[in-house]
Amino acid sequence: MSARSVFFVGKGGVGKSTLAALAALAHADSGKRVLLLSLDPAHNQSDIFERQFGEDARSVHPLLDVIEPDLDRWIRRYLAEVEERVRASYTYLTALNLEHHFRVLRHSPGLEEFALRRIYEHALAEARKTDILIVDMPPTALSVRFFSSPSLSLAWTQQLLALRREITRRREMITRIRVGTKDIEQDRILRTLERETQRNEELTALFGDPDRCAVHLVINPDPLSWKEGMRIREELDGLGIAIAQVDVNKSEDGDLHADSLPDSLTDLPQLGIPLQKQSPIGIAMLEDVLGLIDTAALRRPFGTGRDDT
């Protein structure tokens, strides 16, 4: 069975990356094999673990690996690959004339969240022996686009697929009548659309499956942070993605008082993480903080050793 994913989302500056690192370490300490994937362009995990991370997994603990890819680099590489494929397959229009379009498409809406989706899918596929995939998410706007992009893309691919099928049906009809052959060339565009549709369907299903995917909403005990947290919840609710827990970081004493959360979030499981004199840097300091909190709660909802598949 592939790894279960836990996404840490929240307003910039609330301590998402630290919480993700703490959770990753807590799971690893409890015996689970963990992969920490940082999708935050701020690259905080390299700072937190005092190590340079990149696209290849690096071990920081016998049971914990970290990956922190560079989004810009990924996008540039992807565009270069597309350009290569265009050069290889175009015979009449020369690829040189499309340079202008590639420059425009680089800033096309949707490309960043597409890159994040692919990076996530790749990490999930690579994490065959991993129990838990902890994902340190980018700031709110990009995170929400990440979660909504498969269904948005699906809306397009399903329509284009239907239209393409109409086209290929007619083409086959024409070929059969004109040439009388049964050997119809497979439409590559159709295949690409079918493949993208399937990918997006799988991802949409994954995000909405509480057995495979959980979201921790990280907030601070202040009204601005609450407001953003409530907005995030609304967006995720609209996508059918449940929030498993609210982590209140930098809370005064780690105890959660009844009035420290807005009403619209109190129905969710909560965990308080006490304010530290400074942000924990390095495994030793992270372990110190873990000693102060309810690590079983931090590991929700996949923390219990109820399976070993």
Added chain:
Amino acid sequence: MSRGERLREALRRILDTLDAMQRGKATEAVEWEMQELRQVFALLVMGEAVGLPAPPGELTLELLPEMEDELRLLLQRIDTAQTPFSQLFSSLPME
């Protein structure tokens, strides 16, 4: 060749031509439909270049390597149309 054989040969050629004409007629309507649909498809995928609402950038990029024919169709059509779109397109460095 005997007269009989020449006659048979000529008849065969006439029948072949008739057959091709019939097949051509049969497919004309469907071909036209198909061309129109292909154009719509091309506009949907690559319409961003001419200001239409566009699918997420990655779809255009994923399909671009397979859509040379469609792109040519689009350019031809826009070329012959007397609309502002053709002006826009002619300002882009396209062959």
